[in-house]
Amino acid sequence: MKKAFAVLFLSVTFATTHAQTQTAATQLNPPTVTIREKLVELALHGPLVRGAEAEKQRAQHIVTREKAQWLNYVIVSINMNEVSLNTVDRSQLGNLYYPLWNVGINVPLGSFWSKASEVKIAKRGVEAADAKKEAAERSIRTLVLSKYEDFLMKRELLKLQNEIAEDDYAAFTQAEQKFSTGTITYEAYSAASKTYNAELVKKIMYERDLAVVKLEIEEIIGLRFDDVLSQYPQQ
Numbered sequence: 001m002k003k004a005f006a007v008l009f010l011s012v013t014f015a016t017t018h019a020q021t022q023t024a025a026t027q028l029n030p031p032t033v034t035i036r037e038k039l040v041e042l043a044l045h046g047p048l049v050r051g052a053e054a055e056k057q058r059a060q061h062i063v064t065r066e067k068a069q070w071l072n073y074v075i076v077s078i079n080m081n082e083v084s085l086n087t088v089d090r091s092q093l094g095n096l097y098y099p100l101w102n103v104g105i106n107v108p109l110g111s112f113w114s115k116a117s118e119v120k121i122a123k124r125g126v127e128a129a130d131a132k133k134e135a136a137e138r139s140i141r142t143l144v145l146s147k148y149e150d151f152l153m154k155r156e157l158l159k160l161q162n163e164i165a166e167d168d169y170a171a172f173t174q175a176e177q178k179f180s181t182g183t184i185t186y187e188a189y190s191a192a193s194k195t196y197n198a199e200l201v202k203k204i205m206y207e208r209d210l211a212v213v214k215l216e217i218e219e220i221i222g223l224r225f226d227d228v229l230s231q232y233p234q235q
Contacts, residue, residue, distance in 0.1 A: 036148060043220045056132075151214060169200075
């Protein structure tokens, strides 16, 4: 009995310690959110998705309104007379009998079919709005991830172009020095200058392309892309 109690005590102690260790590890190393996941999260809070959500809610309100309009087809009427209102002396009426209440309910039979169809149409509107929202979410997810891939590509192209431009600048500098001392001809110097200028133009174009794709991402997520990029790991 004592051995069983000791084993049970050790098991509970180990489980508690293990759980505390896992909790502490989770606090020290929280789950990592990648830059791609964060971009998608921010993009899904953009105006395109919010507009689709508003359309869905509008369609749901229409369904609620159409269901409530069933009551508009029910007409209740009550007719009261002097007897029911106690405005005359009943002893003077003798054996004359009056109905105390006249109650009538008017429900157009066609409303059962027409209103049911209108409710179904409203429900189809909800389904269409829901599908539109899902399509918007898929589209915006593809768009922001594609733009991020464009950013990675253009950043690498710019990096390579910077290296090429630096090499050509070094070659142009040497050609300039040699031309000043008369070591090379003007044609050789001019060729080195044109090569460097051509690569410099490419560098400027790559810088422009990189800046544009960053602006396009910012338009989708609603935040400065550099701020988001610095906070989340790139994978």
